Amino acid sequence: MVIHKPSRLLPLLLALVFITGCTQARFNPVSTAPLPQPGLTPERIILNLTQTPATSQAVTWRTTAIVTTPKAQIAIATGSPVFRTKATTLTALSESIKSDDAPLVFYHSVTFKDLAPNTLYAYRVGDDTHWSEWNQFKTASATPQPFSFIYFGDPQDEVGSMCARTFRTAFKTAPDAAFWHFVGDMVNNGDKDAEWQELFDAFGWIPRTTPMILLPGNHAYPDKRFVKGDAFKIFPQWRPQFTLPQNGPKGLEETAYAIDYQGVRFIMLNGNEKLQEQAEWLNTVLANNPQPWTIAAIHQPIYATGRKRNDQQRQALFVPVFDKYSVDLVLQGHEHSYARTQRLFNGQPATAPHKGTVYITSVCGPKAYPANHRYDHLTETTGTGRQLFQVIRVNSKSLTYEAFDSAGNPYDRVELIK
Ligand SMILES: [Fe+2]
Ligand SMILES: [Fe+2]
The missing domain is CATH 3.60.21.10 (Metallo-dependent phosphatases)
Known part of the structure; x- marks a missing residue:
C-alpha cells in the first residue's frame, strides 16, 4: 500500500487559494452593494385571509425603522424565475405603534386585489432597497371545492x-x-x-x-x-x-x-x-x-x-x-x-x-x-x-x-x- 505523505507544497497552495479568494471577494461586484440598514428588513410577515379569498389576499409586516416607500410586489408564480419580470408593485399602508417594552415600530400592509381564483402567486414586501424573500400563496377557488x-x-x-x-x-x-x-x-x-x-x-x-x-x-x-x-x-x-x-x-x-x-x-x-x-x-x-x-x-x-x-x-x-x-x-x-x-x-x-x-x-x-x-x-x-x-x-x-x-x-x- 502506498501512503501519500502530505506535500510540503500544501500549505503554500492553501495560502495561495486563500489570497486569491480574498482578492476575488474584494472586487466582487456583489460586495459593493449597500449594506442592509438596521431595522429596514421586513419582519413578522403574515398573510391573512380577506372576505373574498378567491380574488384577494392581505399581507402585513413590520420594520423597526421608518420606511418612506413601503411596498409589495406580486406576480403569478411559475417554476421559472422569470415571473419576477411581470410583478406588479403596490404601495403599502403604514402605521406606527409603541409598546411599553419595545421601541417605536412601523407596521405596513397591502391587500392584493383582482387576483385569479385557485392560482398560485409569488409576492415579496419591503421597499426599494430592503426586500423580503419571494413567498407564495394560493387563492381560494371561487366555488365549493374540497x-x-x-x-x-x-x-x-x-x-x-x-x-x-x-x-x-x-x-x-x-x-x-x-x-x-x-x-x-x-x-x-x-x-x-x-x-x-x-x-x-x-x-x-x-x-x-x-x-x-x-x-x-x-x-x-x-x-x-x-x-x-x-x-x-x-x-x-x-x-x-x-x-x-x-x-x-x-x-x-x-x-x-x-x-x-x-x-x-x-x-x-x-x-x-x-x-x-x-x-x-x-x-x-x-x-x-x-x-x-x-x-x-x-x-x-x-x-x-x-x-x-x-x-x-x-x-x-x-x-x-x-x-x-x-x-x-x-x-x-x-x-x-x-x-x-x-x-x-x-x-x-x-x-x-x-x-x-x-x-x-x-x-x-x-x-x-x-x-x-x-x-x-x-x-x-x-x-x-x-x-x-x-x-x-x-x-x-x-x-x-x-x-x-x-x-x-x-x-x-x-x-x-x-
Ligand atoms: Fe387562555
Ligand atoms: Fe382565555
Missing part, C-alpha cells in the same frame, strides 16, 4: 419555547392546509411586544405562505376585573399586526367578521365585548348563507368544560342562533383543556340524524387546567394535559375532524355527514 385547514386553541404561554413544536408538527401533518385558524389567547399579555416576538419566532416562515385567521381572546384585552368602562378595549397591538376583514358589527373591526371559503361560511365572534350586537349580526349573516357548511368560532366556550367558571350568557345569546341556522361546528379555546360534544340542539344531544352543532374546545400551548365534567352528558371526548391541533377536511358531503397532539399522535376524530 380543502383542509388547521384549528388551534390557545398558544398563550411559553410560546417561543413550547409552541414551535406544535406548529411544526401541524405543518408536517397537513402541509396542504389552506389556512390556519386560531381562536384567541395567542400570547399571555397582548400588550407585550416580546411575547408577540416569541409567537412569530415559533411560527417561523409558515405565516408567510399559509394565511391565518384569528380572533381575540381575553388576553388581547386588559383584565376585566381591574378595568372598567371605556378603558376596557382591545390592546392597540392587535389591529396593526394583522389585516383581517372589517365586515362585522361596528366597533369590532378585525375581531368579529365573516369569510366564505370554498363552501364554508366562517364566522369569527369576539367573546369579549358587544355580545348582544354580535348575536343580532350573526342572525343576519346566517339568514342569507348560501354555503353548505357553517363554522363559527369564539374564544370563550359556550359549554365550559374547564375550571369552575361557567358563564352562560354566551349560551343564552348564541345557541338559539346556532340552532336556528344549523351551524355545524363551533371552535373555541380559553379552557386549556379539551372537549368535543356530540351534535347538540337546544342544549341536548340532537335526535334528528346528521343534525345539530358540535362544540369543540382545544389548546395548543403547554398550560393545562383540569377538565371539568359538568357537561359529560353532552361530550364525547373530554381531556387535558396535551398540546393539540386539529386538521379539518371539508368536501360537499362530509367534514372530517381529526385532533393530534404535538408528538403527532391521533387524539380524537369525528366525521360529520351532510
Whole structure:
C-alpha cells in the first residue's frame, strides 16, 4: 500500500487559494452593494385571509425603522424565475405603534386585489432597497371545492419555547392546509411586544405562505376585573399586526367578521365585548348563507368544560342562533383543556340524524387546567394535559375532524355527514 505523505507544497497552495479568494471577494461586484440598514428588513410577515379569498389576499409586516416607500410586489408564480419580470408593485399602508417594552415600530400592509381564483402567486414586501424573500400563496377557488385547514386553541404561554413544536408538527401533518385558524389567547399579555416576538419566532416562515385567521381572546384585552368602562378595549397591538376583514358589527373591526371559503361560511365572534350586537349580526349573516357548511368560532366556550367558571350568557345569546341556522361546528379555546360534544340542539344531544352543532374546545400551548365534567352528558371526548391541533377536511358531503397532539399522535376524530 502506498501512503501519500502530505506535500510540503500544501500549505503554500492553501495560502495561495486563500489570497486569491480574498482578492476575488474584494472586487466582487456583489460586495459593493449597500449594506442592509438596521431595522429596514421586513419582519413578522403574515398573510391573512380577506372576505373574498378567491380574488384577494392581505399581507402585513413590520420594520423597526421608518420606511418612506413601503411596498409589495406580486406576480403569478411559475417554476421559472422569470415571473419576477411581470410583478406588479403596490404601495403599502403604514402605521406606527409603541409598546411599553419595545421601541417605536412601523407596521405596513397591502391587500392584493383582482387576483385569479385557485392560482398560485409569488409576492415579496419591503421597499426599494430592503426586500423580503419571494413567498407564495394560493387563492381560494371561487366555488365549493374540497380543502383542509388547521384549528388551534390557545398558544398563550411559553410560546417561543413550547409552541414551535406544535406548529411544526401541524405543518408536517397537513402541509396542504389552506389556512390556519386560531381562536384567541395567542400570547399571555397582548400588550407585550416580546411575547408577540416569541409567537412569530415559533411560527417561523409558515405565516408567510399559509394565511391565518384569528380572533381575540381575553388576553388581547386588559383584565376585566381591574378595568372598567371605556378603558376596557382591545390592546392597540392587535389591529396593526394583522389585516383581517372589517365586515362585522361596528366597533369590532378585525375581531368579529365573516369569510366564505370554498363552501364554508366562517364566522369569527369576539367573546369579549358587544355580545348582544354580535348575536343580532350573526342572525343576519346566517339568514342569507348560501354555503353548505357553517363554522363559527369564539374564544370563550359556550359549554365550559374547564375550571369552575361557567358563564352562560354566551349560551343564552348564541345557541338559539346556532340552532336556528344549523351551524355545524363551533371552535373555541380559553379552557386549556379539551372537549368535543356530540351534535347538540337546544342544549341536548340532537335526535334528528346528521343534525345539530358540535362544540369543540382545544389548546395548543403547554398550560393545562383540569377538565371539568359538568357537561359529560353532552361530550364525547373530554381531556387535558396535551398540546393539540386539529386538521379539518371539508368536501360537499362530509367534514372530517381529526385532533393530534404535538408528538403527532391521533387524539380524537369525528366525521360529520351532510
Ligand atoms: Fe387562555
Ligand atoms: Fe382565555
